[in-house]
Amino acid sequence: MFSDYAAAIVLLPVLAFVLTLFLGKKLYSGGAPLPIAAIAGSFIISLGIFFEIYPGGVVQQSWPWFANLNIGILIDPLAVVMLLMVSFVSLLIHIYAVGYMAHDPAKPRYFAETSLFTAAMLAVVLSDNILQFFIAWEIVGVCSFLLIGFWYHKPSAAAAAKKAFLVTRVGDVLFLAGIVLLYVNMSELIAGRALTPESGNFILQFKTMFEAIPYIDSGQLTLITLLFFGGAIGKSGQFPLHGWLPDAMEGPTTVSALIHAATMVTAGVYLVARTFPMFVATPDSLVHGIPDSLLVVAIVGGFTALFAATMGLVMNDIKRVLAYSTVSQLGYMMLALGTAGAVIGAKAVGISMFHLISHAFFKALLFLCAGSVIHAVGTNDIREMGGLFGKMKITAITMLIAALALAGIGIPFINIGTAGFFSKDMIIEGAFEYGEITGGWGWVFYGFAILAALLTSIYIFRLWFMTFTGKPRSERRAHESPNIMTLPLMILAVFALFFGFSQSGFYPYLETNFELMGVEIAGHEGEALHPSAIIIMLPVIVGVLGIVISYMIYHRRMLDMSKIVSSENPLYKLLINRYYEPRLSADIIGVKLTHDVAAQSGEFVDRKIIDGLVIDNIISSTLFQVGEVIRKLQTGVVQNYAAITLLGVGLLILLLKIGGM
Structure with a gap:
């Protein structure tokens, strides 16, 4: 039975981390075969467990830890699809890294850290209680700090690592506060015998948490879920804690692929999905019929999707364009949980997770293709590229597939299309239904989703046309990447093309997730909505329109962009400066908060209190x-x-x- 070895899903990459760290210098390619073999083992075990529990089983293992807490493993439909995605995509990225990091002298440290990074994310997914979830969550944050600052001799990489660590800590503190508040509420319920966990169950296990929902004060429940969402905002780069994610591009491109596709940023979305019954149970005091916490999730997610897409239009660093794309797509996932969650209940988790997994395939592919280009031409600036199609056909074609998936291109009604066509369209339809039910300003979310889809198509094909078409804009000699790098690209391209066809089985499987834990989640009561043909076609229409706009501007050069791309254009200036967020965070957080508040307060304590009170008085x-x-x-x-x-x-x-x- 594969389920007997569930703990090995995490332990194998941890063992690879230890061995690679100490023995990597003596092994081939810095010890890369160790984490590759370990993560392959994790994937095989995860796949075996999937076949064991499908369609209606759960793996639950638990051991007492201390007091009324435990260490445990929970593998239900939600967890098993995440395990498969994380282990599979991480495996392909590690294989690709053998070629990409071939000439880096610090390969052993790199592969050790990425192995631990993957193990920590797998531990997040496997956790059966919120405290263990948080501990693994924190290890993910530490690993991201190490990997973003991997080239620590570069001041920009060191600064980006510190920024990522500090900004995500804001969300982590909120998350921890939510756990403490939840523990206090549940302890009071157990002491008052309002809640009596079954024998073998522990206080912070997800099952026990869901059993406590009817007994927790509604105001306390809203506060707990919003604090949880604060943690998700930090980890998943949602506004206003998004600034660290684009700067995380200072690490190796393979690290960017891990962070943006398989690990870390998906943890925030997974947190909201895992605790979804609590979000649905919050009161609907702001909008009748719409839980307050889900409304906040929808507002933040919808705004982030559009806000980040605007900046993706003007970035010239190939990785930074993709970084803002990640922020935007994570916003889509949150929008799905917020709007569709209020309308159709538990199915919203399936919609959000389906886009999360399809996004993992095409975003990992986009980053690895970007790494292939950078590896070939030695620059990140798309303005110095051009004409690479003939020299890098595999990279160009696979990146085109990924771009089509990101833009959500497909054929409505006959259901043929890329993975993004199936996953993103469901999110946009959920936003439409939300607008139909709430009316008025509820339509704003649908507007956000459609406009962000248009901008997404424009910026990703701007990147593709500027990189692969036209004449070369520099003297750099490009070449196709070695087979060990192009093979993962082709595998990911297959999934970016065809994963969408699994939706017919995916949604029903995920819908059973909370029922298996004894939780029923109902959607908004009302008549079933039947969108018109134009509503169904609109996401594809704006996607194609974006391709046409990019083609005319960046391939055919039918529009002179010199007047638009100018420091005299206030809108372009605002976007290229990223709404002045980096400057504001540096001045306000870096100078005002760190220096004027923390440093001067420390000086006062040291000189006036410690020196004065302790030494002199x-x-x-x-x-x-x-x-x-x-x-x-x-x-x-x-x-x-x-x-x-x-x-x-x-x-x-x-x-x-x-x-x-």
Whole structure:
């Protein structure tokens, strides 16, 4: 039984981390075969468990830890699809990295850290309780810090690593506060016997958390879920904690692919999906019929999807374009949980997760194709590329497939299309249904989704046309990447093309997830909506329109962009400066908060309190006086010490006698 070896899904990459760290220098390619073999083992075990539990099984393993907490493994439909995606995509990225990192002297450290990174993400997915989830979540954050700053000798990489660590810590503190508040509420319920966990269940297990939902005060439940969502905002790069994600491009491209496709940023979406019954159960005081917490998720997700897409239009670093694309697509996933969750209940988790997994395939492919281009031409700037199609056909064609998937291109009604066509269209339709039900400003989310889809198509094909078509814009000599790099590209391209056809089985399977845990989630009551033909076709129409616009501007050069791409254009200036977020965060957080508040407060404590109070005044003088008294007792005469010892023993015997009476 593969389920008997579920713990090995995490333990194998951890073992590979230890061995690679200490023995990597003596092994082929810095020890790369060790994490590759370990992650392949994790994938095989995950696949075996999937076949064991499909269509309606769950793997639950638990061991007592301390007090009323536990360490445990939960593999249900939601977890098993994530395990398969994380292990499979990470495996392909590690294989690709053998070629990409071939000439880097720090290969052993790289493969050790990526192996631990993958293990931590797998541990997040496997966790059966929210505290263990948080611990693995924090290890993911530490690994991202190490990998973003992998080339630590570069000041920009070191700064990006610190920024990622500090910004995500904001969300982590909120997440931890939510866990503490939840623990306090559940402890009170158990003490008052309102909640009695079954034998073998522990207080912070997800099943016990869901059982407690009806008994937790609605205001407390809203606050807990919003604190959880604060953690998701930090990890998944949602506005306003998105700034670290584009700067994370300072690490190797393979690290970018891991962070943006298979690990880390997907953890925030997974957190909301995993605790979805709590979000649905919050009151609907703001909009009748729409849970408050889901409304906040929808607002943040919808705005982030559009906000990030606008910046993707003007970036010239090939990896930074893809980074803003990731932020935007994560916004889509949150939008799905917020809008579709309010409308159709548990099915929204399936819609969001389907886009998460399809996004993992085409976004990993986009980043690895970008790495292939950078490996060939030695620059990240798409303005110095051009004309690479003839020299890098495999990279160009696979990146075209990924771009079509990101743009959501397909043929409506007959259901033929890329993975993104199936996954993104479901999100946009969910936003449409939300608008139909809420009316008024509820249509804003649908507008966000459609406009972001148009901008997505424009910026990704701007990147493709500027990179692979036209005449070369520099003297750099390009060449196709070696087979060990192009093979993962071709495998990912197959999934980016055909994964969408699995939706007919995917949604029903994920819908059963919470039912298997004894939780029923109902959608909004009302008549079934039947969107018109134009509503169904509109996402594809704007996707094709985006391709046409990019083709005319960046391939045919039918529009002179010099007047638009100018520092005199206030809109372009705003976008290229990323809405001045980096400057604001540097000035306000870096200078005002760090220096003016933290540093000056530290100086005040050091000089006025510690130096003044401790050394010069009360504490110091008191200690000196006490020392003088004690010094007089230390006479150095042995007879005095013996007399005191006998007196103490006598008093002790007297007290024991009195106590015995």
